[in-house]
Ligand SMILES: Nc1ncnc2c1ncn2[C@@H]1O[C@H](COP(=O)(O)OP(=O)(O)OP(=O)(O)O)[C@@H](O)[C@H]1O
């Protein structure tokens with residue numbers, strides 16, 4: 001961390017309210033570091049040598065809250081390791097113990113800008129988690145755990161939100177409906193300029209190739225594997241008519257919803273192909289002149305599952321290699337070699 005205070009936005013709401021989904025979008029668009037307390041705990045528990053794994057897993061399955069010393073340490077380590085200054089802390093502080101522990105350990109060393117409160121009705125939350133549970137592999141996306149998670153949320157997290165509300169820090173977002181409307185609400189709150197100041201893809205060169213900074217976790221584990229140090233990648237630009245897009249290519253594209261916002265995704269289906277939309281739970285035929293793109297990290301990606309098929313014209317280039325950080329230099333991102341990739 002540098003001498004200026006890092007900025008922190010806490011993100012709270014019920015299980016499945018959409019915190020992770022929207023944090024991924026904010027991180028992609030504005031370069032904020034998204035730290036999910038739940039993800040950090042799951043990562044810690046999955047380490048074969050972790051002495052805390054058993055305890056953490058018990059809490060997660062029971063929807064109870066892990067002692068703050070553990071969670072706070074993981075968050076602090078992740079913040080330090082990132083070297084960045086703007087953080088979305090998702091799923092924390094979850095109870096009074098979390099609040100107290102954070103105050104003691106971090107306190108005034110950071111500037112808490114606001115608390116984004118994803119307000120979503122219980123039925124919708126449960127339905128979303130059960131749907132997610134079909135593919136998430138999470139031990140708590142099931143009816144038994146969800147009952148407990150909802151109790152914890154009502155009894156322990158809501159009072160924390162009320163506490164922040166008394167300090168005028170809470171920005172309430174109606175999280176029951178459409179994903180894009182939710183994103184619009186952040187802009188309504190003026191977060192665009194005041195809080196989230198970095199574009200997700202900073203382009204250094206233009207014309208034949210660009211070097212771009214990838215923010216966010218949507219292409220993990222291939223890109224930004226730790227979520228802390230961002231990768232710089234070489235993007236080969238082309239006249240879209242000169243290159244036949246192939247399934248599996250990693251491409252840069254302009255967001256169909258937000259002009260001038262660029263993202264990196266993988267092509268999952270080409271025109272006339274049928275793709276299964278895992279969110280809407282239905283098959284989609286990709287129309288002529290369009291492609292279907294997804295991030296590799298389904299949990300943290302805003303992609304065709306949310307905005308549908310995109311016109312080929314929005315695809316601006318193909319990602320070739322990682323060039324920074326040095327230890328990741330040369331990581332190949334191409335599945336299909338084309339004649340001029342090595343020019
Ligand atoms: N606005 C929305 N409309 C419909 N589905 C949504 C919406 N937002 C998120 N989802 C879906 O609901 C599920 C839960 O979303 P997400 O993982 O973002 O929630 P969360 O609040 O981070 O949950 P948790 O706290 O349990 O980790 C995901 O499968 C996601 O794709």
Ligand SMILES: Nc1ccn([C@@H]2O[C@H](COP(=O)(O)O)[C@@H](O)[C@H]2O)c(=O)n1
Nearest residue numbers: 037038059060063064065066091092094
């Ligand atoms: N501050 C926190 C955050 C999470 N947990 C535990 O992880 C579970 C999953 O959290 P998600 O945010 O990913 O839904 C949660 O139910 C808790 O068991 C925690 O203890 N403290």
